Amino acid sequence: MDPAHGVSTLEDTKSGGTGSLRSSALGQRWGTAFLLTPPLLWFFVLYVSSLVLMLITAFWSLNGFTGNVTHQLTGANFHQIASGSYPAIIERTVVLAALVTVTDAIVAFPFAYVMARVATQRAQRLLLVAVLLPLWASYLAKIYAWISILERGGALNWTFQHLGLPSPNLGFTNGAMWLTFTYIWLPYMIVPLFGALERIPGSLLDASSDLGASSWWTLRHVVLPLALPGLVAGSIFTFSLTLGDYVTPLIVGGANSTLIGNAIYQNLLDGGNLPLAAALSTVPIAIMVAYLLVAKRFGAFESL
Amino acid sequence: MKRRLLARGGLWLWVWAVLAFLFGPIITIVVFSFDRSNIETLPIRNWTLSWYQVAWHDEQVRQAFVLSIKAACAATVLALILGSLAAFGVHRARFFGRDTVSLLLVLPIALPGIITGVALNSTFAWAGIALSIWTIIIGHTTFCIVVVYNNVIARLRRTSATLFEASADLGASTSQTFRFVTLPLIATALVSGGLLAFALSFDEVIVTTFTAGAQNTLPIWIFGAIRLGQQLPEVNVVVTAVVVLMLIPIIIAARLTGRDTFSASSTRVPTNQS
Numbered sequence: 173m174d175p176a177h178g179v180s181t182l183e184d185t186k187s188g189g190t191g192s193l194r195s196s197a198l199g200q201r202w203g204t205a206f207l208l209t210p211p212l213l214w215f216f217v218l219y220v221s222s223l224v225l226m227l228i229t230a231f232w233s234l235n236g237f238t239g240n241v242t243h244q245l246t247g248a249n250f251h252q253i254a255s256g257s258y259p260a261i262i263e264r265t266v267v268l269a270a271l272v273t274v275t276d277a278i279v280a281f282p283f284a285y286v287m288a289r290v291a292t293q294r295a296q297r298l299l300l301v302a303v304l305l306p307l308w309a310s311y312l313a314k315i316y317a318w319i320s321i322l323e324r325g326g327a328l329n330w331t332f333q334h335l336g337l338p339s340p341n342l343g344f345t346n347g348a349m350w351l352t353f354t355y356i357w358l359p360y361m362i363v364p365l366f367g368a369l370e371r372i373p374g375s376l377l378d379a380s381s382d383l384g385a386s387s388w389w390t391l392r393h394v395v396l397p398l399a400l401p402g403l404v405a406g407s408i409f410t411f412s413l414t415l416g417d418y419v420t421p422l423i424v425g426g427a428n429s430t431l432i433g434n435a436i437y438q439n440l441l442d443g444g445n446l447p448l449a450a451a452l453s454t455v456p457i458a459i460m461v462a463y464l465l466v467a468k469r470f471g472a473f474e475s476l
Numbered sequence: 477m478k479r480r481l482l483a484r485g486g487l488w489l490w491v492w493a494v495l496a497f498l499f500g501p502i503i504t505i506v507v508f509s510f511d512r513s514n515i516e517t518l519p520i521r522n523w524t525l526s527w528y529q530v531a532w533h534d535e536q537v538r539q540a541f542v543l544s545i546k547a548a549c550a551a552t553v554l555a556l557i558l559g560s561l562a563a564f565g566v567h568r569a570r571f572f573g574r575d576t577v578s579l580l581l582v583l584p585i586a587l588p589g590i591i592t593g594v595a596l597n598s599t600f601a602w603a604g605i606a607l608s609i610w611t612i613i614i615g616h617t618t619f620c621i622v623v624v625y626n627n628v629i630a631r632l633r634r635t636s637a638t639l640f641e642a643s644a645d646l647g648a649s650t651s652q653t654f655r656f657v658t659l660p661l662i663a664t665a666l667v668s669g670g671l672l673a674f675a676l677s678f679d680e681v682i683v684t685t686f687t688a689g690a691q692n693t694l695p696i697w698i699f700g701a702i703r704l705g706q707q708l709p710e711v712n713v714v715v716t717a718v719v720v721l722m723l724i725p726i727i728i729a730a731r732l733t734g735r736d737t738f739s740a741s742s743t744r745v746p747t748n749q750s
Contacts, residue, residue, distance in 0.1 A: 204568050204569045207561050207568070208565035208566070208569070210557070210561055211559070211565070211621065212562075212580075214558055215580055215618075218596070218614055218618060219583070219596075220580070222595035225602055229602070241601075280494075282490040283490060283494045285487070286487050286488065286490070290487060290488075299491070301730070302499075305726070306498045309502055310695075310718040310722055312679075312699060312702070312718075313502065313505055314502065317504050318501060320505065320508050321504055355498075358494075359498070387480070412588055415588050416589055416591060417590075418682070422703060423703070436594060437590075440594060440686070441686075446597070446598055446601060450594060450598055453595075456587075456591065457587065457591060
């Protein structure tokens with residue numbers, strides 16, 4: 173099942189030369205099937221079927237006495253999600269994800285613009301590396317760092333004190349979550365935005381200024397619309413990643429910082445209630461599917 | 477003209493501020509790993525390497541590290557095989573399902589990771605499969621495949637098919653063409669994809685939590701230690717070590733494939749088309 177073998181069968185039929193055109197096309201199709209079968213098998217058997225099973229599990233329930241899963245279809249889990257503390261948790265998660273996305277877009281845009289259109293080639297390469305390295309630095313390290321910065325005796329309060337300013341005391345609040353999420357997902361916004369800005373032909377900007385547009389007008393009516401697919405592509409990452417995260421709230425969050433991810437985590441790993449956790453998991457899926465459908469209309473998929 | 481200069485200065489100021497924002501926290505962690513004190517307070521009065529010693533001799537850390545390396549190696553090998561098969565297949569294919577295959581491979585990282593975790597967990601529970609290193613590897617491979625796939629297909633798209641045709645026309649056998657033409661052409665993309673897959677697996681915590689059961693990978697150990705809050709100086713050290721260790725494969729990968737790595741690393745999350 174090694175790639176070499178798969179390819180060689182393909183090349184055999186292709187370079188055989190003596191076979192008729194039709195048989196070589198047929199051989200090519202078989203070769204393709206041979207190549208694609210193992211990865212597709214993996215995905216359908218392990219991943220897609222798991223997703224389907226999870227969706228079915230969402231309609232099962234937990235037997236209150238035995239703690240076993242009852243394989244009988246019921247909408248009870250979804251009733252539970254629609255009541256109690258869950259709507260507030262879902263709202264908090266969506267609002268936070270939206271806030272983080274907007275903040276990242278604002279922070280990333282001028283940076284990506286300089287990378288794509290202002291910097292020299294050498295500076296551009298350096299800036300790319302400067303985004304690449306934090307992107308791939310350990311996820312937990314990046315979150316944990318914010319404790320050292322935001323806690324009471326942390327770097328932020330210390331700096332503010334030495335500047336003679338009052339301590340912000342951001343540690344273990346929803347503000348800390350917002351800051352941390354903005355930080356860890358920022359490179360995911362910069363990269364597609366940079367790609368979109370870089371692809372804008374310089375002649376368009378020249379034309380705009382030749383025709384008497386101010387740089388502000390050009391930015392607003394030429395650059396921004398053309399960068400929009402990149403912006404939307406970046407927002408898919410920042411939004412989706414925030415939507416499913418449970419680590420950040422547990423590390424830097426405080427009271428009332430439970431997100432959908434935490435609710436899923438608690439129900440499954442602490443409460444052993446797999447059906448309810450599965451039902452809760454459908455919420456981010458539904459939100460993301462809706463988000464992706466909207467994003468597709470903005471042509472974001474070409475910029476991913 | 478003056479306004480333009482001012483705008484340019486403002487932009488560069490913004491760039492420097494963002495760079496400080498990107499690197500400040502990582503530097504903070506590294507600095508605190510050399511702090512002797514149990515409680516992080518600035519300024520640091522006593523510098524020490526002693527926490528490195530403590531971490532080095534911590535049996536739990538060692539076991540977690542070994543498990544992470546094992547899982548990452550296995551997931552990388554599987555992802556290399558499945559990801560490059562998929563890339564060759566999709567590259568050759570001229571069928572309507574091409575984009576569907578790309579989308580399918582990207583799905584585990586386009587959807588929030590917790591979904592993959594819960595889905596696999598419910599399958600293992602339903603099938604009565606006990607959580608072990610194999611369930612960790614299954615989870616990791618599923619989201620690592622796309623990294624290899626992206627790297628290899630980007631290279632194949634850029635390689636002219638005439639090279640393979642020339643090889644065949646000059647009388648090379650299929651295996652010779654593969655050995656002397658195809659493999660050298662995609663070798664760096666494979667290595668780079670493998671390194672990125674390794675780094676991705678080595679650092680993963682969201683999916684792993686749902687597929688590891690009672691075992692500790694290194695990220696799970698770190699996560700647990702942070703939540704318990706009892707070994708924080710040690711956490712600083714381990715986390716610093718992880719950052720440094722991850723830099724190595726990333727830098728090599730970047731050297732090998734240049735911008736390809738970059739587009740693929742935005743697929744630490746997806747890129748499917750270029």
